[in-house]
Amino acid sequence: MKRVDHAKLSKEFIVQEKHVQFHDKRLWDLRTARDVAAFGIPEWEELRSLASAIKEHTLSNLADYLQEFERNAIRNGVVVHWARDADEHNRIVHEILSSRGAKSLVKSKSMLTEECEMRPYLEARGIAVLETDLGEQIQQFDDQLPSHIVLPAVHKLATDVAEVFSRTIGTDPENSDPYYLAEAQRQATRPHFLNADAGMTGCNFAVAKTGGITVCTNEGNADLCANVPPLHIASIGIEKLVPKLEHLAVYIRLLSRSALGSPITQYTSHFRAPRKGGEMHFILVDNGRSERLAMDDFWRSLKCIRCGACMNTCPVYRRSSGLSYGGVYAGPIGAIINPTFDLKKYSSLPFASTLCGSCGNVCPVKINIHEQLYKWRQVIAQNHELSFVKKESMKVAGTVLGNPQSYRAAIAVVNKATSSLPRAFIYNPFNAWGKQREVPDPPKSSFRQWYLKNRKVK
Amino acid sequence: MKVALFIPCFIDAFFPDVGKATLELLERLGCEVIFPLDQTCCGQPMGNSGCESDAAAAENLFVENFSGYEYIVAPGGSCVHHVRDKFTAIPQTADVKAVRANTYELVEFLHDVLQVKDFPWAEFPHKVGLHNSCGTLRGLRTASMSEINEPYFSKPMTLLKQVKDIEFVTPSRPDECCGFGGTFCVGEEPISARMGYDKVRDHRQAGADYIVSADSSCLMHQKGCSDRMQLGLKFIHIAQILNGARS
Numbered sequence: 001m002k003r004v005d006h007a008k009l010s011k012e013f014i015v016q017e018k019h020v021q022f023h024d025k026r027l028w029d030l031r032t033a034r035d036v037a038a039f040g041i042p043e044w045e046e047l048r049s050l051a052s053a054i055k056e057h058t059l060s061n062l063a064d065y066l067q068e069f070e071r072n073a074i075r076n077g078v079v080v081h082w083a084r085d086a087d088e089h090n091r092i093v094h095e096i097l098s099s100r101g102a103k104s105l106v107k108s109k110s111m112l113t114e115e116c117e118m119r120p121y122l123e124a125r126g127i128a129v130l131e132t133d134l135g136e137q138i139q140q141f142d143d144q145l146p147s148h149i150v151l152p153a154v155h156k157l158a159t160d161v162a163e164v165f166s167r168t169i170g171t172d173p174e175n176s177d178p179y180y181l182a183e184a185q186r187q188a189t190r191p192h193f194l195n196a197d198a199g200m201t202g203c204n205f206a207v208a209k210t211g212g213i214t215v216c217t218n219e220g221n222a223d224l225c226a227n228v229p230p231l232h233i234a235s236i237g238i239e240k241l242v243p244k245l246e247h248l249a250v251y252i253r254l255l256s257r258s259a260l261g262s263p264i265t266q267y268t269s270h271f272r273a274p275r276k277g278g279e280m281h282f283i284l285v286d287n288g289r290s291e292r293l294a295m296d297d298f299w300r301s302l303k304c305i306r307c308g309a310c311m312n313t314c315p316v317y318r319r320s321s322g323l324s325y326g327g328v329y330a331g332p333i334g335a336i337i338n339p340t341f342d343l344k345k346y347s348s349l350p351f352a353s354t355l356c357g358s359c360g361n362v363c364p365v366k367i368n369i370h371e372q373l374y375k376w377r378q379v380i381a382q383n384h385e386l387s388f389v390k391k392e393s394m395k396v397a398g399t400v401l402g403n404p405q406s407y408r409a410a411i412a413v414v415n416k417a418t419s420s421l422p423r424a425f426i427y428n429p430f431n432a433w434g435k436q437r438e439v440p441d442p443p444k445s446s447f448r449q450w451y452l453k454n455r456k457v458k
Numbered sequence: 459m460k461v462a463l464f465i466p467c468f469i470d471a472f473f474p475d476v477g478k479a480t481l482e483l484l485e486r487l488g489c490e491v492i493f494p495l496d497q498t499c500c501g502q503p504m505g506n507s508g509c510e511s512d513a514a515a516a517e518n519l520f521v522e523n524f525s526g527y528e529y530i531v532a533p534g535g536s537c538v539h540h541v542r543d544k545f546t547a548i549p550q551t552a553d554v555k556a557v558r559a560n561t562y563e564l565v566e567f568l569h570d571v572l573q574v575k576d577f578p579w580a581e582f583p584h585k586v587g588l589h590n591s592c593g594t595l596r597g598l599r600t601a602s603m604s605e606i607n608e609p610y611f612s613k614p615m616t617l618l619k620q621v622k623d624i625e626f627v628t629p630s631r632p633d634e635c636c637g638f639g640g641t642f643c644v645g646e647e648p649i650s651a652r653m654g655y656d657k658v659r660d661h662r663q664a665g666a667d668y669i670v671s672a673d674s675s676c677l678m679h680q681k682g683c684s685d686r687m688q689l690g691l692k693f694i695h696i697a698q699i700l701n702g703a704r705s
């Protein structure tokens with residue numbers, strides 16, 4: 001698997017000045033809206049603690065809650081499937097569809113189906129799959145991964161969308177008015193809802209006690225996917241469980257406030273049983289989650305409710321865009337989740353952070369994201385996934401800084417170099433610091449030298 | 459009061475004036491200041507790079523230098539954050555634990571321990587933007603954080619407000635990281651520089667002449683950006699202002 005080079009990919013985005021400016025501002029505005037919405041609730045911090053505690057409890061007793069959920073779902077008339085990994089998930093979906101002669105599937109947004117790479121799997125087997133979420137559909141048409149959990153195409157400008165829609169649904173390439181584009185997408189998508197053989201949704205929360213699931217969207221497209229075709233399949237990551245219906249209230253209050261700064265998503269839909277004459281299938285998917293649950297330092301990432309607040313606040317993500325993370329999950333949460341899927345491939349991601357800690361502070365379920373980033377760095381170095389140069393330079397730094405004499409010799413060399421070398425020598429192509437920044441002026445002496453000269457040593 | 463002075467490696471090498479100001483300020487405030495001569499670094503660069511085990515020698519040396527002091531004070535927030543919260547490359551003996559617990563960042567030492575109420579010698583007739591480093595803000599919690607629903611407080615601001623003629627300006631994103639991030643500043647150079655440019659522009663637009671911080675690493679990065687952009691901003695460590703620097 002090819003290693004993702006975050007620094008290199010981020011450079012591709014950052015040279016597009018208009019895009020960077022729009023992206024940074026759009027997401028910062030969401031972060032600001034989140035602050036206003038969150039601080040309007042006096043018990044906000046208490047809610048976060050509660051949400052974290054409920055998830056930690058559920059994850060610590062996950063097997064029991066999953067079985068309870070399965071029992072209750074079956075009692076409601078739902079067919080429940082278990083998928084160990086992405087392949088098994090995709091096979092199950094295909095089997096359900098093909099055994100019923102279904103040729104077309106409309107679906108709402110689901111990070112899990114992205115994770116399973118389900119769309120290409122089904123398309124290769126002759127099933128037409130259409131993403132019906134606006135942003136997700138733009139990304140499908142442009143053959144790109146979503147760049148943000150909640151706003152899949154936020155790295156694109158309206159003019160980019162006009163280009164994509166002009167070659168896919170026939171809009172005027174010169175017209176990038178958002179209302180025009182959204183309406184065109186709506187009209188183009190509507191017949192698919194009416195004619196699809198099957199519909200698919202993801203799941204935001206699965207309630208063990210009721211055997212029902214809850215799906216939160218802002219476009220209502222999940223409701224059309226679930227309710228128009230006779231067959232509804234929901235893909236559910238096993239970490240989505242909450243014990244009781246009353247616990248939903250905690251998460252519903254947190255989710256959209258954290259994501260967009262709105263009190264609630266436009267649609268919060270609860271699905272419990274198939275319609276008369278219809279079918280409902282739940283696929284409970286593991287795909288590495290059990291393994292992650294066993295990792296002492298990293299299991300808490302399973303608490304994630306996919307609000308995207310960590311992305312909105314992340315100063316690196318806002319300037320590098322989600323595509324620079326090279327995986328299904330981007331931003332701070334992606335940097336701690338993706339390495340559990342493939343350590344080598346995603347070994348640069350935990351370094352795509354200044355460890356500023358803003359992500360953990362906005363996280364509605366209090367995932368210690370920046371601490372996990374720090375831990376991942378240790379794991380990556382131990383597993384020899386650091387570059388040779390970095391690894392060796394840290395070994396040298398460790399030796400020099402661990403010995404007072406060699407330390408003093410080293411700073412003498414550095415200061416002499418910066419004070420005596422010509423500018424062209426210092427600002428060479430190998431000096432990453434100096435590409436866009438000036439090097440500090442060298443002082444006459446180090447603090448220690450000054451101290452020895454000017455203060456009597458006690 | 460006896461205080462051991464920890465001058466982080468890059469301050470020793472590049473910013474001796476920050477060390478001098480810290481030393482003089484603590485002495486003005488009646489402390490007996492000792493500077494252990496064989497100190498180097500806290501181990502943070504290795505730990506942040508994932509090579510925690512390579513930090514062992516530096517951490518051992520740190521403990522050798524600073525064992526036995528009740529107060530160890532440094533003008534560097536991220537270094538103190540490392541000592542207090544991530545100093546785990548070596549076995550956690552009683553000595554190690556004591557050194558970790560006794561290490562203070564200068565602002566919190568002045569504010570919480572010495573409880574300094576005024577700095578009669580300090581006067582700084584300039585427009586100043588305060589930069590709280592992430593290490594001091596979210597690591598050491600020396601101020602309230604914009605992400606958290608908590609009452610406002612700011613230890614550095616409380617101290618700076620005692621300075622005569624100082625004027626404050628507030629950038630539009632006061633809590634946003636400036637993009638230094640240790641080895642991040644070279645490993646992720648394009649983003650790091652962009653964050654730095656955005657940060658100094660934000661302060662400039664707010665009308666700042668000076669950016670003040672308790673962390674010289676952020677200042678070094680921001681000054682590097684501002685100088686390349688020729689913004690004309692000036693940078694100063696909080697110890698220098700509190701010690702009476704006029705410019």
